[in-house]
Amino acid sequence: MTRTLFIGLGRMGRPMSAHIAERFPTAVHDVFREAVDEVAAQTGAEPVYDLAEIEGIGTVILMLPTSAHVEEILLGAAGGDGDGLLARLDSGALVIDMGSSVPASTQKLAAAADERGIDYVDGPVSGGISKAATGELTMLVGGGDAAIERARPYLEAVGSTIVVVGGSGAGHAAKAINNLVSATNIAVASEAVLRAQAAGIAPERIIDVLNASTGMSQASRVKFVEHILPGGYASNFAYDLMLKDMGIAMQIEVPEAASELSRTAYRILSEGRESLGDHPDHTEIARVYEHLAGTPITQEDA
CATH class of the missing domain: 1.10.1040.10 (N-(1-d-carboxylethyl)-l-norvaline Dehydrogenase; domain 2)
Incomplete structure (x- = not known):
């Protein structure tokens, strides 16, 4: 069975990952090992400490601070696509960026994902920590129609309002x-x-x-x-x-x-x-x- 990988366990990511883990087989990752251990213990999610060792991941959800962090995770530290997460995902995977990223960066990453047969959706959230805790966030969504429909169950797991605003990068804009x-x-x-x-x-x-x-x-x-x-x-x-x-x-x-x-x-x-x-x-x-x-x-x- 493919799993969902949730990356970014900050103040917003922790409650969001808990909602995801309630509905889907989930693994969690963060640069801070203690955050991974705490969330795994609280939610039953699988802890992942090294992204180079992942396998069986069908969906990746990102809740990271900036586009630079997203690009480093997906493309690799050097900005290429040889050692990043995109290169290790199978064709048919889905990536959802729920953080606040630069639209131009999102469009670049979506194009790189498309070349590998991977769907890419930007779904930044609004509502703050209180709404993250209750699963009542508003999701502002950009991407292709088919990709958004694939992402919808994950969006519904953390949000009560989903607003589709346009193509790739439109959600982040x-x-x-x-x-x-x-x-x-x-x-x-x-x-x-x-x-x-x-x-x-x-x-x-x-x-x-x-x-x-x-x-x-x-x-x-x-x-x-x-x-x-x-x-x-x-x-x-x-x-x-x-x-x-x-x-x-x-x-x-x-x-x-x-x-x-x-x-x-x-x-x-x-x-x-x-x-x-x-x-x-x-x-x-x-x-x-x-x-x-x-x-x-x-x-x-x-």
């Missing part, structure tokens, strides 16, 4: 664009709070206004209420990962005149990164605006 909007919404809401304070309106009152009016967004309804105003900044999605996704979206070319709003938000948040400490949460976008204005906007700091 959609994820980056979504996070560009998400981050920009937090930035705009942070600026709104500062303007409201200048007008004598308390931060929590202007957030109430936004959430009762047409200015409401997920940033005002969830991020400010649960993480920013209380001062906890604990959404469990990293600032640096959000910034990475924004950068991917900014690589997608649009007419210059149409890109100033997002370009400005990306510049401010990139330059503002140095004002934050180690491993900031993405909701600390609000802290960047605090530093720029020299005015606290959280209940904790006020």
Whole structure:
């Protein structure tokens, strides 16, 4: 019987791999041996420490930090296809990249997989660790129709909403664009709070206004209420990962005149990164605006 190989056992990958292992014979791999041991013990999945020794793998699911990591796993450390995982998979295998990758890289890898008779699907996820734990992630999916249908049982194992957005790389483009909007919404809401304070309106009152009016967004309804105003900044999605996704979206070319709003938000948040400490949460976008204005906007700091 062919098995599923899940690679990448970070904060998102661990609960996702558990859902996969519940439904499919599964092996797990990560660069950190202790992570492999822990997940194998918790889920009953087979531990894999050396990818050069794999056999009988029909499906590979990747949950890795960047395209560089994905390319190294699939093509090999030198960027060729002689010693990477693609060269060791049989024709007819399926690869699903559920991380946040660069669309151009995804298209290159999908073409390399196709040359070997391997289906390739990009299915990045949205919803964070809480939705990963419950199996209710949203999957943004790109690839060929037949490949996506093959991938659907695996997508359904970790997600409750599957949105097919286009061909190869489209899922990764959609994820980056979504996070560009998400981050920009937090930035705009942070600026709104500062303007409201200048007008004598308390931060929590202007957030109430936004959430009762047409200015409401997920940033005002969830991020400010649960993480920013209380001062906890604990959404469990990293600032640096959000910034990475924004950068991917900014690589997608649009007419210059149409890109100033997002370009400005990306510049401010990139330059503002140095004002934050180690491993900031993405909701600390609000802290960047605090530093720029020299005015606290959280209940904790006020």
